[in-house]
Amino acid sequence: MGDQTGRPQPGSGNASTAGGDRVWTVLDLLRWTTKHFSEHGIETPRLDAELLLAHALGLERLALYLQFDKPVEPTERSDFRELIRRRVSERVPISLLLGEREFWSRPFQVTEDVLTPRPETETLVEAALKTIRQAAARVYRVLDVGTGSGAIGISLAADCPQAQVTATDICPKALQIARINADKLQVSENIQFLQGELFDPVGTEKFDLIVSNPPYLARSEAEGLAPELAHEPEQALFGGPDGYAVLRPFAVGVKERLELGGWVGVEIDSGQANVVAGWFAEAGLCEIEILNDLAGRPRVVSARKTTPT
Numbered sequence: 275m276g277d278q279t280g281r282p283q284p285g286s287g288n289a290s291t292a293g294g295d296r297v298w299t300v301l302d303l304l305r306w307t308t309k310h311f312s313e314h315g316i317e318t319p320r321l322d323a324e325l326l327l328a329h330a331l332g333l334e335r336l337a338l339y340l341q342f343d344k345p346v347e348p349t350e351r352s353d354f355r356e357l358i359r360r361r362v363s364e365r366v367p368i369s370l371l372l373g374e375r376e377f378w379s380r381p382f383q384v385t386e387d388v389l390t391p392r393p394e395t396e397t398l399v400e401a402a403l404k405t406i407r408q409a410a411a412r413v414y415r416v417l418d419v420g421t422g423s424g425a426i427g428i429s430l431a432a433d434c435p436q437a438q439v440t441a442t443d444i445c446p447k448a449l450q451i452a453r454i455n456a457d458k459l460q461v462s463e464n465i466q467f468l469q470g471e472l473f474d475p476v477g478t479e480k481f482d483l484i485v486s487n488p489p490y491l492a493r494s495e496a497e498g499l500a501p502e503l504a505h506e507p508e509q510a511l512f513g514g515p516d517g518y519a520v521l522r523p524f525a526v527g528v529k530e531r532l533e534l535g536g537w538v539g540v541e542i543d544s545g546q547a548n549v550v551a552g553w554f555a556e557a558g559l560c561e562i563e564i565l566n567d568l569a570g571r572p573r574v575v576s577a578r579k580t581t582p583t
């Protein structure tokens with residue numbers, strides 16, 4: 275059996291030669307799949323091949339390197355082949371094929387109901403942790419708006435025992451995943467999950483620190499986006515026609531949810547930093563900062579409430 279070009283497929287039993295069954299080793303499969311992924315425009319072909327093969331074999335990725343010559347059984351190859359097919363034909367992201375993504379050094383379960391946490395969001399976690407750690411040790415009330423998988427709120431709860439986190443989302447299915455992650459990562463005692471729009475679920479409560487990674491992509495630019503994004507929830511990605519449908523009310527309304535001295539940090543697309551900084555200033559927030567991610571792009575706007583009104 276071959277692919278559309280008639281070439282052998284790694285899952286098929288006697289793929290390569292007319293002379294009998296071919297033995298496929300770990301290295302053979304990695305080489306074949308890396309090439310196949312490259313030819314189909316997958317951005318990180320070798321890494322994806324390694325992650326999927328390790329998953330199909332029930333191994334850690336780096337363990338593959340100790341087993342390059344090991345023959346892979348036909349049943350394992352068939353599982354692997356199905357993963358390859360879904361990655362190439364359906365453009366399912368690796369995180370969804372594995373059901374998990376590491377964020378801030380912890381594994382988070384992900385499904386099609388939540389945004390897969392991204393490395394750039396660690397910029398916001400880092401800044402928030404710095405702020406919490408600078409505060410005198412006491413109970414520290416934290417709000418994570420649009421928690422999705424729970425990535426930000428759970429990371430803060432896990433790293434800061436004094437943080438009492440409230441995490442909200444408009445999507446009940448996302449909150450189910452966030453609760454599972456909080457249980458698995460053993461922070462359920464200092465995080466609560468509430469469903470609803472923006473600040474509605476918390477009423478008039480005030481917080482020492484508010485974080486959010488809201489949907490901020492512009493729907494008008496949807497066409498140019500990676501096909502993998504079709505597997506993530508629309509409401510996690512798009513902030514209306516211009517990208518600001520959630521960011522704007524967040525930036526305008528956040529001050530009255532903050533305690534005096536409280537800090538807010540919000541993730542933005544790199545071109546949105548000055549607009550959001552401007553809204554924070556108009557709302558009367560001070561100490562406004564724009565923070566870059568590891569790639570040097572502006573990805574977080576933060577500010578502090580230094581006056582009561």
Ligand SMILES: C[S@@+](CC[C@H](N)C(=O)[O-])C[C@H]1O[C@@H](n2cnc3c(N)ncnc32)[C@H](O)[C@@H]1O
Pocket residue numbers: 388389390391392395419420421422423424425426442443444445448470471472486487488489490509510511520
């Ligand atoms: C970009 S995702 C961020 C998920 C997670 N915080 C992260 O950083 O990986 C945005 C999340 O906000 C939620 N959301 C969208 N609009 C919302 C709104 N108006 N109020 C509350 N949550 C909202 C979505 O359901 C989604 O889970």
